[in-house]
Amino acid sequence: MKLYIGNQNYSSWSLRPWLLLREGCKVPFETVKISLADVAPGSPFRKEVERISPAGRVPVLQDDDGFAVWDSLAITEYLHERFPSAGVWPADAKARARARCVVAEMHSGFSALRGACPMNLEADLAAVGRRLWEENAPLRRDVARVEEIWRDALAASGGPMLFGAFSAADAFYAPVVTRLQTYGLPVSAESAAYMERVRALPAFKEWTEAALTEGEYVAMDEPYRASRDG
Secondary structure: OOOEEEEOOOHHHHHHHHHHHHHHHHOOEEEEEEOOOOOOOOOOOHHHHOOOOOOOOOEEEEOOOOOEOOOHHHHHHHHHHOOOOOOOOOOOOOHHHHHHHHHHHHOOOHHHHHHOOOOOOOOOOOHHHHHHHHHHHHHHHHHHHHHHHHHHHEEEEEOOOOOOEEEEEHHHHHHHHHHHHHHOOOOHHHHHHHHHHHHEEEEEHHHHHHHOOOOOOOOOOOOHHHHHHO
8 A cells, every 4th residue: 555645744634544554554555755845736746646636635545456545534434444453443333433523523623723733843833832822712712622522532431542542533633732732832731641642652753753854844834934924
């Protein structure tokens, strides 16, 4: 299998299935990284991705026979069916339904958090985060809802991950862990402990190490620079 991803420093959508494959499924796959620096029509990014996916976006999973699956949630469900014993979703039916609920909520929501705090693993943007926290009420509501999801899931499962063992839910919230850290947003001690456990995952460490070696600036993923410099 091949997983086509964007820059590891910035691409939160790519992190989700990559982490699920590496930490959850633990199956061999090839990572194909394509720069997000230029995603305009006709760019090398577009030409490469559109060759395998009509959506023209990453991530895209290409199976051994060339069959392509795009969108992180569709990839997650495909991996669940492809590797049913890998624990992509919790074994218990109600826990599995709840995990799907919170993953779907992350997949479609939290626009304030996404827009104000793009993923950036190499940066320390605590000063930006302090300003955003003071000025952006929707951002504060998004963070409060994330913490509520984590608190309820951990209380029900007993941890260490959201639904006990590592699952798709942890993969989908991993980029939020990075955002909260990068921007220094205030969270409870319980949330901070969960974040530390996610950061300690071997696959998460591997991704982070690769991200820190990229050294490529992608302007569209650093909107706070334009507002600051302007």
